[in-house]
Amino acid sequence: MTSLVTVIGTIFVDCKGFANENYNALGRNLGSVQFVHGGVGRNVVENLANLQLPAAFVSTVDDSGLGEEIQKRLTSAGVSTQFLLRTPKEGMGMWLAVLNEKGDLMGSxxxxxxxxxxxxxxxxxxxxxxxxxxxxxxxxDLNEQISRRLLEEAKQWNKPVYGIPGNLDVVLKHPDLLQALECFICNDVEAEKLVSSKLGSMDIQAKIDAMVKYVDANGLQSMVITLGAEGSIYYDPRTKQSGYQPVFPVRLVDSSGAGDAYFSGTVMGLVRGLPLSQAVVCGTKVAGWTIESKENNCPDLREKMQHDEVFQQLLVKG
Incomplete structure (x- = not known):
């Protein structure tokens, strides 16, 4: 069967404010304001298509000019929108974000x-x-009904599912859902709610040990935790392989979308047959390129992937 990665997730319209100088939470801040296409699912499916994986999207979009613009961009990237439904209203979410002069998220x-x-x-x-x-x-974290139905169906047809959290509402109430995932990727803030509330104060090896203990105790198939500027850690209990992946040097412009980009690159590597230790290198590369853009997706991701020596060496192995 030809590969087709289907993403089930949300579309958001992001309103981003970028401060020109030192951000003051209680005062006025001069800068720029932009509207960009966002949403975890939308970000991921565009990334996967630009990483040259056939991709399809299951979601809803407003029947409006903006909704049409979002759908056209996905189609232009090569995403199949067969399961993208138009609704009169509330088909898309909104995300309001404020970023400081360094590109770090200050509030949302x-x-x-x-x-x-x-x-x-x-x-x-x-x-x-x-x-x-x-x-x-x-x-x-869409809702329990959506997640359970898709995971049950995927199990029946032996299709691997890669999971990314939203707000953790569903995962915290139904942690057994994570057992059905081929790999679960979350950030350190989310991991503190799942793995250990003390994760932030641990050194790298202690974080890895805590993740290994959590995965083994709860029956997960594999897990990755991103640590922001520190890099990421990973564990695959099937191969007993765990480790740490540092970041590559980048110029920070906007950190939003980096987690979705990391997830996308890692999943791309796994789909192409790379072990988790090498797939996370792809994720780190894609996240770094996205951080250097004001958009939620790196606009020239295809070109960067094709001309990056490390990336291409990994894909040859896969």
Whole structure:
């Protein structure tokens, strides 16, 4: 079967404010304000397509000019939008973000889309969605009904599912969902709620040990935790391989979208047959390129991937 990675997730419109000088939370800050296409699922599926993986998207979008613009951009990137449904309203979410002069996120507010339409789509067409895919990517925190149906269907048809969290609401209430994932990738803030509340104060090896203990105790198939500027740690209990991946030097412009980019690059490596220790190198590269852009996706990701020696050497191995 030809590879087709189907992403089930959300679309957001992000309103980003960039401060020109030292950001003052209680005062006025001159800078620039931009609207960009966002949402975890949307970010990931565009990245996967630009990493030259056939990709499809299951989501909802507003039946508006902005919704049409978002769909056109995905189609232009090569994403199949067969399962992208237009709704009169609330098909997309909104994310308000403020970034300081260094590009670091200072605060944000999210408005979730109405998930009723997506839930109905998944419940009615889950078999069709899963059977047409070689691999699936799931925003695990959409709601329990969506996640359980897709994971059950994927198990029946033996299709691997890679999970990325949203707000952890669903995962914290139903942690057993993580056992069905081929790999679960989250950041250190999220991991503190799952693995250990003391994770932030540990050194790298202690963090790895805590993750290994959590994965083994809870029956996860593999896990990666991103640590921001510190890099990332990973563990695959099937190969007993765990370790640390440092970041590559980059020029920070905007850190938003970096986690989705890391996830995308790592999943791309896994889909292409790389072991987790090498797949996370791909994730680190993609995250770094995205950090250097004001958008949530690196606009020239295809070119950077094709001309990066480390990236290409890994893909040859895969």
């Amino acid at each position: 507010i999210s408005q979730m889309p109405n998930l009723t339409t997506m839930q109905n789509l998944v419940l009615q067409r889950s078999e069709e969605i899963v059977k047409s895919s070689s691999h699936l990517v799931l925003e695990v």
